[in-house]
Amino acid sequence: MDATFDELAGHALDLLNNAPPDQRILIAVSGIPGSGKTTLGNVVLDKINQQWTALQTTTTASRIAAFIPMDGFHLTRASLAAMPNPEEAFARRGAPFTFDPQSLLALVQELRKPLTADSRPIYAPSFDHAKKDPVENDIEVLPTDRVLIIEGNYLHLDEEPWSAIAGLMDELWFVRVDRDIARRRIIKRHIKVGIAKDEQEAAKRADENDLVNGDYIIAHSLTPHRVIISIQDNNYSD
Numbered sequence: 634m635d636a637t638f639d640e641l642a643g644h645a646l647d648l649l650n651n652a653p654p655d656q657r658i659l660i661a662v663s664g665i666p667g668s669g670k671t672t673l674g675n676v677v678l679d680k681i682n683q684q685w686t687a688l689q690t691t692t693t694a695s696r697i698a699a700f701i702p703m704d705g706f707h708l709t710r711a712s713l714a715a716m717p718n719p720e721e722a723f724a725r726r727g728a729p730f731t732f733d734p735q736s737l738l739a740l741v742q743e744l745r746k747p748l749t750a751d752s753r754p755i756y757a758p759s760f761d762h763a764k765k766d767p768v769e770n771d772i773e774v775l776p777t778d779r780v781l782i783i784e785g786n787y788l789h790l791d792e793e794p795w796s797a798i799a800g801l802m803d804e805l806w807f808v809r810v811d812r813d814i815a816r817r818r819i820i821k822r823h824i825k826v827g828i829a830k831d832e833q834e835a836a837k838r839a840d841e842n843d844l845v846n847g848d849y850i851i852a853h854s855l856t857p858h859r860v861i862i863s864i865q866d867n868n869y870s871d
Contacts, residue, residue, distance in 0.1 A: 637861060638673070638676050638677055638680050639680055639684075641673075641677045641680070641806070641859070641861070642677050642680030642681040642683075642684050643684060645658060645660060645677070645681050645698070645780050646681060646684055646685060646697075646780070648660075648780075648803055648804070649697070649779055649780055652779075652803075653747075654748075655747040655748045655749065656745075656747065656748070657744055657745070657748070657778070657779050657780065657781055658779065658780045658781070658803050659741065659744060659745070659781050659783060659801065659802045659803050660780070660781070660782050660783065660802065660803060660804050660805075660806060661783050661784075661785075661788035661789065661798070661799060661802040661804070661805050661806065662674045662677075662782060662783070662784045662785075662788070662806045662807075662808065663784075663785060663786060663787070663788040663789040663805065663806070663807055663808070663850070663854070663857070664786070664807055664808035664809065664810065664850075664863070665786070665810065665812075665815055665844075665846070665847030665848075665850050665851065666727070666786060666815065666819055666843040666844070666846060666847050667810060667814070667815030667816065667817075667818040667819040667822070667843065667847070668808040668809070668810040668815060668863050669808055669810060669818075669863040670784055670785075670808040671702065671784055673806075673808055673861060673863070674700055674702075674782045674784040675700060677782060678698050678699070678700045678782050681697065681698040681780055681782075682695075682696045682697060682698050685697040685698070696775075696777075696778065697777070697778065697779050697780055698778060698779070698780035698781065698782065699772075699774050699775070699778040699780075699781055699782070700772075700781075700782045700784065701740075701757045701772055701774070701781060701782070701783045701784070702759070702760070702783075702784050702785065703732070703737065703783070703784060703785020703786065703787070703788065704759070704760035704767075704785070705757055705758030705759045705760050705767045705768070705771070705772065706732050706733045706734070706736055706737045706758065706767070706785075707726070707727075707731065707732060707733075707760060707766070707767055708731050708732060708733055709766050709767060710723075710765060710766055713726065713731065724841075724842065725842055726842075727786075727842060727843065727846055728842070728845075728846050728849075729787050729790070729795070729846075729849070732787065734787070734794045734795055734798065735794055737798060738794050738797055738798050738801075740755070740757055741783070741798055741801045741802075742801065743755055744774065744781060745801050748776055752776035753776065754773050754774060754775050754776065755773075755774040756769075756770035756771070756772065756773055756774070757770075757771070757772040757774060758770065758771055758772070759771035759772050762826055783802070786846060786847075786850055787850065788802070788805070789805050789807060789850075789854040789855045789857060790850070790853050790854060790855070791853050791854065791855050792853060796855065799855055804857075804858040804859065805855060805856075805857040805858050805859075806857060806858065806859040806860075806861060807854065807857035807859070807860050807861070808861050808863050809860050809861065809862050809863065810862075810863040812844065812847070814863070815843075815844070815847065816836075816839050816840075816844060819835070819839040819843045819844070820832060820835040820836050820839050821835075823835035823838055823839065
């Protein structure tokens, strides 16, 4: 898929070249769990920065693009525990209602503001998989970061407030994958990161949570600008 990654990176830079100098390009990469959207987002990010650097003759900036995963907008474990049905909330963690889309919307609105000589870094949360909770202000977006790859399951949903987030994007990219391939990847990932102790437990969570979420995404997504077919398992991540 190297040619696809190169083409997507070049396209992102073309969008930037045609944008006003005080604006960022925001690209939302979405897909069902196990689609490979994180892998694609990170590889395209690297390609964008590599292509941009190769074109520069005088610059001190080390990058032009940054990556923001939606994982940092998971509700905390404490918030899930305070819900009316905490057992269901923990079992369904990863479903839309276990995220904080309003905070994500506020961040995207901030990123859409025109850049000025006085612009300062903007900070986004990350996710600590060991502690299973977000880490506030852990991802720095510099004023010189003009292309932002924002990645997550629900960035293309056709319902508020997710659709408001999608509406602020320059483009929506959807990573399409065969459901059985996604299931196999999810099971492997759940065991690797300690979400499940064995394949049976991982398969149960995949079937009762992740793939349920995936079916919802397919049924309720806006039409993307780009559809990328996920065919590569090397160095796969969600």
